[in-house]
Amino acid sequence: MNQPHALPQLGQWGSLAELYALQDRRLPAALEWARTSPFLKPRLDGHEPPYTVESLARLPFTTKQDLRDAHPFGMLAVDRRELATYHESSGTSGAPTPSYFTDDDWHDVVTRFVRGAVDITSADTVMVRTPYAMLTTAHQAHRAARLRGATVVPADNRSLVTPYARVVRSLRDLEVTLAWCLPSEVLLWAAAARVAGLDPARDFPALRGFLVAGEPLTEARRARMSELWGGVPVRQDYGSTETGSLAGECREGRLHLWADRFVAEVYDPATGRSAREGRGRLVLTTLHRRAMPLVRYDLEDTVEVSGEDCGCGWRLPVIRVLGRSAGGVPVGDATVTPHQLEQLVFELPAARGVLFWRARVTAGRLEIEIEAAPEQREAATTALHHAVHSRLGVACEVRAVPPGTVVPLETLTRGHEFVKPRSLFAAGEDWDKALVYY
Structure with a gap:
């Protein structure tokens, strides 16, 4: 059984060469474990040692469509009783893309997530403003905040219970120090605060950081977001429902791949070749995932990856996320x-x-x-x-x-009183609202 203490930690390698050697040492066990997945077993049975990063190129990609076709448990590599959570994302296709984790898988995810530049402590109040539902994004941040002892405000952005006006009020009244959200939300909150007569640059003194993900973020938009909120820093995390956090931002403002937990390839569709660095589609192989190992999973995201030196000392590849390959x-x-x-x-x-x-x-x-x-x-x-x-x-x-x-202005100002379903109404009440949440 893969134990949490066995996971690599920052500082255990002194160069990218040592990091890549770590990948090569871990990859054989990861691929052997992947054979327990019904989907991956036939693909890997013909793949004989040596198991190296370079040898991965002989294997086919795992695609989002493969995950959809394997719905719900065709990718499962553990007994169902070991599962901690089951998730789905649909993206723009509408078809469910399954993802599932054991408790040890979650330990891997959250210990990656908390590495980022916004250091979460027990003194923090963290607003989680991404979907809880069946995605992983909010659960990841929630678990990570609690791992560090912080207070969590679960302000799901897919719920009528927390419209923008209530988010703004909660940010101020609860003295939220850190917010986990989509980049667009930071702009919407600033607009909602102004409509409410508040100055986002002045009236939220407890706020010390935004941690954002879920959308590509240009430096121009990031700078505007920070300026609106009086210089509060905006830091990025990058990941997916299928993987959890894949990259986080260091104190130098660079986004680094968690290459001690994944093998990352950059695939160039024009040449059909993969490399550790360059511009192309990001392809990942998990090194520690138990419930749902992924081998050469094509995220369909266009990225730029480089091995440039960084003053943070993490010795991890730097990544720029440019968006979905089909996004243009x-x-x-x-x-x-x-x-x-x-x-x-x-x-x-x-x-x-x-x-x-x-x-x-x-x-x-x-x-x-x-x-x-x-x-x-x-x-x-x-x-x-x-x-x-x-x-x-x-x-x-x-x-x-x-x-x-x-x-619309109504989007920024409206408030919803959460009402539970009911079946019995007094004289003069509107019984068309029976069994409806609003």
Whole structure:
């Protein structure tokens, strides 16, 4: 049985070469364990020693579709009685992608997660504002915070119980020190705070950090988010429901792959080759996963990985996450990604006040709408039009729309009183609300 104390710890290797040697030592046991998975056994039975990172290239990828086809337990490598939790994600496909963990698997996940730059302590109050439901993201942060003795505020972002107005109130009243959320939430909370008559840069003195994940984050948007909240740092984690945390940010502001717990390959679709570094799709092989080992799992994320030195001393590869490989859309002869557009939008001066935007392709050109106050509309639209045309090389139309168009004001202000289902109503009450949560 894989015991938590056997997991690698930061500082146990002094160079990337030593780290990669650690991977080679662990990989044979990981692949032998993977044979207990009904899905992986036939794939691995023809894969003979030596089991090295280089030899992985002889194996096929495991795809998201493979996981969906194996739903629910075709990937299971332990007895069902050993499972601690079962999860699913659906992404944009709508079909369930299963993921499951033993307690030891969870220890692996949370000890990776707490390595990040925002050091969680027992003095912290941590708001968890990502989906609990069947995803892993909130459970990961919740378990990690409790591992460090922190107080958790479970503010699920898929629940009517915690609309934005209540989140803002809770941030202030509960003196939340750290928040785990999507990057977009940080902007939405700032807007909701302003609508409530609060200054996000001044009226939340306990707040000392945002830890965000779930969306690619450009440096321009990160800087704007921090500025809105008076310089509160914004740190990233990167992962998935299928894997948990894959990378975290160090004190130097770089995102590092947890390459002591995974073998990471960068696959170049143009050449069909994989390497430890470069730009391409991220492919992972787990080294310590018990319930659901993954061998050459293609996350379909486009990344850049390098072995550049970092002052943090972690001696882990640096990764930049650029988004889903299928995330770009054709515009004329070019392909435009959300990452590219986000960078240009948030490079607009903060004085323009642009936080919310949307874009679509119409008749071979980009149609972009940005929310802007009347006095900023001309300057904002002119600057963004020039940036898109000159740097992306595509035709575009940029329109400024009144605040409340892209993100309705009601979204920021409404509150919901949580009412339990009921079946008996007094005279004059609306019994159409029987058995309905709202």
